Amino acid sequence: MDTKNISISDYNYELPDERIAKFPVTPRDHSQLLVYDNGNIIDDHFYNLPQYLPKGALMVFNNTKVIRARLHFHKDTGALIEVFLLEPYAPAEYEQMFLTRGHCQWLCLVGNLKKWKEGKLTLTIANNQYPITVKASRGAMVGTSHIIEFDWSGEVTFAELLEAAGQLPIPPYLNRETQQSDLTTYQTVYSKIKGSVAAPTAGLHFTPEVLAALDAHGIDREELTLHVGAGTFKPVKSDTMGGHVMHSEHICVRRQTLEKLLKHNCSAIAVGTTSVRTLESLYYMGLKVMANPELTEEQLHVDQWEPYDNSSSVGAEEALSALLNWMDHNGLDALHASTQIIIAPGYHFHIVSQLVTNFHQPQSTLLLLVSAFTKGRWRDIYRHAIDNGYRFLSYGDSSLLKTSSL
Numbered sequence: 131m132d133t134k135n136i137s138i139s140d141y142n143y144e145l146p147d148e149r150i151a152k153f154p155v156t157p158r159d160h161s162q163l164l165v166y167d168n169g170n171i172i173d174d175h176f177y178n179l180p181q182y183l184p185k186g187a188l189m190v191f192n193n194t195k196v197i198r199a200r201l202h203f204h205k206d207t208g209a210l211i212e213v214f215l216l217e218p219y220a221p222a223e224y225e226q227m228f229l230t231r232g233h234c235q236w237l238c239l240v241g242n243l244k245k246w247k248e249g250k251l252t253l254t255i256a257n258n259q260y261p262i263t264v265k266a267s268r269g270a271m272v273g274t275s276h277i278i279e280f281d282w283s284g285e286v287t288f289a290e291l292l293e294a295a296g297q298l299p300i301p302p303y304l305n306r307e308t309q310q311s312d313l314t315t316y317q318t319v320y321s322k323i324k325g326s327v328a329a330p331t332a333g334l335h336f337t338p339e340v341l342a343a344l345d346a347h348g349i350d351r352e353e354l355t356l357h358v359g360a361g362t363f364k365p366v367k368s369d370t371m372g373g374h375v376m377h378s379e380h381i382c383v384r385r386q387t388l389e390k391l392l393k394h395n396c397s398a399i400a401v402g403t404t405s406v407r408t409l410e411s412l413y414y415m416g417l418k419v420m421a422n423p424e425l426t427e428e429q430l431h432v433d434q435w436e437p438y439d440n441s442s443s444v445g446a447e448e449a450l451s452a453l454l455n456w457m458d459h460n461g462l463d464a465l466h467a468s469t470q471i472i473i474a475p476g477y478h479f480h481i482v483s484q485l486v487t488n489f490h491q492p493q494s495t496l497l498l499l500v501s502a503f504t505k506g507r508w509r510d511i512y513r514h515a516i517d518n519g520y521r522f523l524s525y526g527d528s529s530l531l532k533t534s535s536l
Contacts, residue, residue, distance in 0.1 A: 133438050133476035134372030141501065142492045143512055151521035152304055154315050159337040162520055162527040164511065166504065171514050176335045176528050177343075179486070183530075185348040187484075188394040190387070192330040192404045193353040195321035198296025200308075203251035203266060211251055212241030213266060214299065215292075215327065216360055217380070219277055223466075224325045224357065224380065228289035238278040239360065240268070255295045262286060262294065289324065299327050301524050302363060303491070315525070325357035325380065331524040332402030332487045349399075352390050355382040356404040356469075366493055371474055376434035376495065378470040381408045385463050388412070388454045391481065396446035399484040403473075403496050406482050406503075410437075411469035413480040416449030417442055419456040427467050434472040446480040474498040475506060485531045489515055489522040504533050 155161050158176075165172040165182050174182075183189070199215040218227040219235040227234060240246065246268060255262040262284045269277035282291055298308050300316055318333035320341070344351060361377020368374050391398060391412075400406045411432045417440075418430055457465060472495060485503055489512065490496035501508040511529065520527045 131476035133474050134370065134435070136371045136474060136476075136498070137369060138366045138371065138374075138493045139369070141494075141497050141508075143509070143516075145492055145516075145522060149516065149520070149522045149526075150303060151523060151525035151527075152306060153311070154334060154525040155521075157337060158315070158335055159340050161335050164515055164520060164527070164529040165532070166507075166511050166529060167532040169507065169510075171511065173518060177337075177340055179340060179530060180343045180347040180349065182532075183344070183347065183349060183399060183484070186350070187399055188350045188352060188390055188397070189344065189399045189401060190405050190409060191318075191320055191333060191336075191351065191353050191401045192356050192408070193318075193320055193322045194326040194330060194355050194357050194404070195324045196298060196317055196326045196329050196358075197324050198292045199299045199327040200297040201253065201264075201266075201292075201295060202297070203253050205245065205251065207245075209245040210242060211246050213251075213278055214239040214241065214360065215296075216275055217357070224323070228287060228324055230288045231285065232283075233279075233281050234288055235269070235277055235279045237272055237275045239274070240276050240278070253295060255291075262291060264291065264295065299360075301328065303523060304525070320353065322353075323355045323357075323382070325355070327360050328358040328362050329524065330356070330358055330402045330404045332405075332528065334525070335528045336401075350390065350394065352387045352398075354384070354387055354405065354408050356380070356408045358404055362496075366495060371472070371498070374472075374495070376470045376472040378431070378468050379404075379407070380466070380468050381411065383408065383412065383465045385454065385457055385465075388450055388457070388465075391450055392447060392454070396450055396481050397483045398481055399486070400482045401486045403485075403487055403499050406473065406485060406499065407469055407471050409481045410473065410479065411467075411471050412453060413446055413449045414471070415465075415467060416451075416453040417444060420444070420449065420452045423456060423459070425456075427462075427465065430465075430467040432467075432469040432471045434470040437471065437473075437477055449480070472498075473502050475502045477502045479503065486528060487531065488524065488526055488528055489520060491523065500531070503531055
């Protein structure tokens with residue numbers, strides 16, 4: 131299949147507004163679970179997930195944590211300017227950024243930009259412990275984003291500033307304001323590493339009880355980090371996929387995770403499309419270091435069309451072993467890189483053997499990934515979900531997809 135010539139209109143379906151879940155079910159593991167097993171469909175609840183998984187398998191989770199990425203400033207005229215944090219610019223490392231005090235720069239989207247022609251915006255945070263004055267200055271454009279420079283008073287880190295002044299960015303299709311409950315329900319129970327502006331929503335169904343049941347079932351659990359960007363909501367506007375520019379996202383994978391993958395014959399159950407994109411990107415990073423062992427972490431970036439332009443007969447075990455050896459050679463305990471990979475029909479999976487994921491928007495790159503994984507059977511799955519009362523999108527129900535991908 132020529133992936134670049136895929137027509138996005140072939141991936142449309144009718145999604146009634148009442149099927150878009152505005153809030154999650156309580157408790158979160160009582161959501162419905164659709165199990166798709168090579169053409170067969172079973173309806174169940176998420177708390178029974180472990181019984182559908184092979185004992186001793188490896189399950190990989192994305193431990194990213196959603197930050198309070200929306201900052202609202204008012205001009206002297208009363209105009210409201212929203213600054214939406216996308217990714218750190220200076221310092222560029224997430225961990226270093228959140229520890230920064232007094233000054234930093236981010237790549238941001240700016241709402242109501244026409245009202246902010248020049249000058250600094252000021253935001254004062256009335257906090258009993260540390261009154262903070264934040265000033266924002268607009269810099270150069272990078273693509274559709276702006277470099278925004280922040281200066282603030284008080285001995286607080288940028289992480290503390292966001293906790294005091296920022297707003298959690300729930301998905302735009304929920305058509306409602308962020309509520310106090312979202313601060314808990316829009317984070318996975320295992321979230322650790324701050325950086326995402328959207329939740330890895332497949333993980334929202336997990337509870338400590340489900341995780342304990344996975345352990346009792348003999349499932350080996352590993353975590354990686356992909357910081358989900360705002361591009362996850364970016365619609366495909368081109369008629370064919372060749373005209374769509376995939377967003378780039380930062381990933382971090384520990385040496386231990388690569389060792390676990392090799393131990394499990396390079397086969398993993400991925401929790402969410404973000405885990406899929408990270409795991410599959412590792413294969414192509416392995417190919418890169420096999421071709422040039424002198425590459426830097428920055429040069430390991432996976433371009434969106436790389437899997438389709440450069441087919442390889444190298445096995446996953448050989449590619450991941452090469453990547454692990456490259457990390458050892460460079461003294462790295464964790465790999466910090468980025469990926470722009472797009473997974474669509476025509477893609478060959480190298481590592482992911484099963485997938486836990488929610489039900490995605492029509493004509494989205496996430497739906498294309500599901501189609502690739504199920505060998506085009508996504509319509510059968512989604513028709514069943516619509517006909518049987520499943521709830522869709524971020525706060526909706528879940529599915530376990532099994533297919534003979536590898």
